[in-house]
Amino acid sequence: MNHLPIAPILLPLIAGSVLLLSTRWPATARHAFSLVAVVAQLAVAITLFVTVKDGPIRVYALGGWAPPFGIVLVVDRLAAALLVLTAIVACASLLYAVARDTETSAPRFHALFQFQLLGIQGAFLTGDLFNLFVFFEVLLIASYALLLHGLAADRVRAALHVVVLNLIGSALFLLGVALIYGVAGTLNFADLARVIPALTIADAPLARTGALLLLVVFALKSALLPLGFWLPRAYGAAAAAVAALFAVLTKVGVYAVLRVYPLAFGPQAGELANVAEPWLLPLALATLVFGALGVLAARSLRIAAGWIVLYSVGSLLVAVALFSADGYAAAIYYLVHSTLASAALFLVVDLVAADRTTAGDRLDAADATPHGALLGSFYFVSAVAVAGVPPLSGFVGKVLLLDAAGAHPAAALIWSSLLGAALVVIVAFSRAGSAVFWRTVPAPAGAPAPPRPSLAALAAPAAILGCVAALVIWGGSATAFAQATARDLANPAGYIEAVLGGDHAQPDDRRRLR
Amino acid sequence: MEALFAIAIGTLTSCAVYLLLRARTFPVLLGLTLLSYAVNLFLFASGRLVVASAPLTDQGIEHFPDPLPQALVLTAIVIGFGMTALLVVLALRAIHATGGDHVDGGER
Numbered sequence: 001m002n003h004l005p006i007a008p009i010l011l012p013l014i015a016g017s018v019l020l021l022s023t024r025w026p027a028t029a030r031h032a033f034s035l036v037a038v039v040a041q042l043a044v045a046i047t048l049f050v051t052v053k054d055g056p057i058r059v060y061a062l063g064g065w066a067p068p069f070g071i072v073l074v075v076d077r078l079a080a081a082l083l084v085l086t087a088i089v090a091c092a093s094l095l096y097a098v099a100r101d102t103e104t105s106a107p108r109f110h111a112l113f114q115f116q117l118l119g120i121q122g123a124f125l126t127g128d129l130f131n132l133f134v135f136f137e138v139l140l141i142a143s144y145a146l147l148l149h150g151l152a153a154d155r156v157r158a159a160l161h162v163v164v165l166n167l168i169g170s171a172l173f174l175l176g177v178a179l180i181y182g183v184a185g186t187l188n189f190a191d192l193a194r195v196i197p198a199l200t201i202a203d204a205p206l207a208r209t210g211a212l213l214l215l216v217v218f219a220l221k222s223a224l225l226p227l228g229f230w231l232p233r234a235y236g237a238a239a240a241a242v243a244a245l246f247a248v249l250t251k252v253g254v255y256a257v258l259r260v261y262p263l264a265f266g267p268q269a270g271e272l273a274n275v276a277e278p279w280l281l282p283l284a285l286a287t288l289v290f291g292a293l294g295v296l297a298a299r300s301l302r303i304a305a306g307w308i309v310l311y312s313v314g315s316l317l318v319a320v321a322l323f324s325a326d327g328y329a330a331a332i333y334y335l336v337h338s339t340l341a342s343a344a345l346f347l348v349v350d351l352v353a354a355d356r357t358t359a360g361d362r363l364d365a366a367d368a369t370p371h372g373a374l375l376g377s378f379y380f381v382s383a384v385a386v387a388g389v390p391p392l393s394g395f396v397g398k399v400l401l402l403d404a405a406g407a408h409p410a411a412a413l414i415w416s417s418l419l420g421a422a423l424v425v426i427v428a429f430s431r432a433g434s435a436v437f438w439r440t441v442p443a444p445a446g447a448p449a450p451p452r453p454s455l456a457a458l459a460a461p462a463a464i465l466g467c468v469a470a471l472v473i474w475g476g477s478a479t480a481f482a483q484a485t486a487r488d489l490a491n492p493a494g495y496i497e498a499v500l501g502g503d504h505a506q507p508d509d510r511r512r513l514r
Numbered sequence: 515m516e517a518l519f520a521i522a523i524g525t526l527t528s529c530a531v532y533l534l535l536r537a538r539t540f541p542v543l544l545g546l547t548l549l550s551y552a553v554n555l556f557l558f559a560s561g562r563l564v565v566a567s568a569p570l571t572d573q574g575i576e577h578f579p580d581p582l583p584q585a586l587v588l589t590a591i592v593i594g595f596g597m598t599a600l601l602v603v604l605a606l607r608a609i610h611a612t613g614g615d616h617v618d619g620g621e622r
Contacts, residue, residue: 175553
């Protein structure tokens, strides 16, 4: 058996453990080791992506225990694409953290960063519901520590909310898992897809409760309204490199919805067909509109960037909530785009804030930024990407989404919400940009000018924005890939066959337990 | 026995919800602990309650408990313990950083 599918879990685990012991290393050695580890993860992710991009699904049974009884990792198109995305964002934010030296305040930063990646990549790879829970917890506990790092009062306060909310979320997750296991007798995604449609009418309400409890949990992770109020403050308080990586975190919740619901509770699921559909669309639309208003109301750039995450999650889940192949394709394209765009925005905002000596990231009139032309261009490009204006990939994503929503019964509502929210975001970013770069007062004489940001610190957002541009330049292949992935999601037979096919133990053996 | 088990889970959960709504870090912490007890018992029950039987399968035994939920509960206990420990440290830190034990920071 080829062991590559487990490498995205083992690499950060080993690198993180070594980094935990590295307190006596010189800082440069620690930086270099951590950077090499994330670049290696990028290489592994790209290798996996190349092997599955034409359709074959790779299944890795840990310890050789055959599914549905053992633990499996599944690499399909969706998981591989998200692995590559995570690795790209991780490389850029780590480069930024090293360049800006944000890790000096927390000696364990690099180890925590690797454990964060372990949790994210594990969640993308896992093939069963309980390990999804385990990897969620791994990524959460690392994210709490990363959010706290520096221990400033506003970070502690934001982290307290995040931790308590997510602990309640974990409890609900376990309740949902227990309900589903209680009626289905399995937690493997593929096996659930086979067992759920055959549930009796007596068992269906319990499974429905479990499925909707899981939806609540995924909504909390992806910051869907009304469970998303914690996000802007927490992301606004986090260090920039951490916030950029957190742009991937909310997408793990979206990924979980995309993975579980079309597969196990899709149109073929009998009593439980489309169980999430009546809830997801209204909540996603509300999140979209509310997120856009939040961007407009924000008094500082960091908080605005936090609201942007909420806004993009709203647009994404609108696409998912269409529960059609076109909707999934739009969701996948937009997911990649919005993660990159919001990660770049967090980094750029931090550069801008560091360049304004008195006002920081607040939207007040202040002394002119000494490097306004350079940072202003970065801000402009990332705002264009985030707001979904041509020529960058946000526009392509929006068009795919509008196109997919055209056939939906609520198309008028979806179109007006999407376009209205996009307009609000454009207004908010123009206003913020003019406040920061144009509405300036003369600098007090003799104040030292902040140094020009280092090349490495500029390279990190530039690399991410380069990927956003690449999504447009090779837009044809990107949309073709998104559509192929969406077809896999809409027709899960291939996934089920890949995981459960072959001469594995049959479910009748397990039924004996009941 | 099922009734007793269900009542125990229900009592734990309602106490947990009450404590969670107190909005002070220490009661919230206790509430989360109680909630995790309730959830662990619930998870355990998802394998069905079986009394007076072998812990695992044995030839000729008709009713035996499902071993998988036990493994799940064990994992959940370990994770819950780690999370609670983190929250204790965080709550102490929050008192120092914000000057109070209210979950929004400071004295209210």
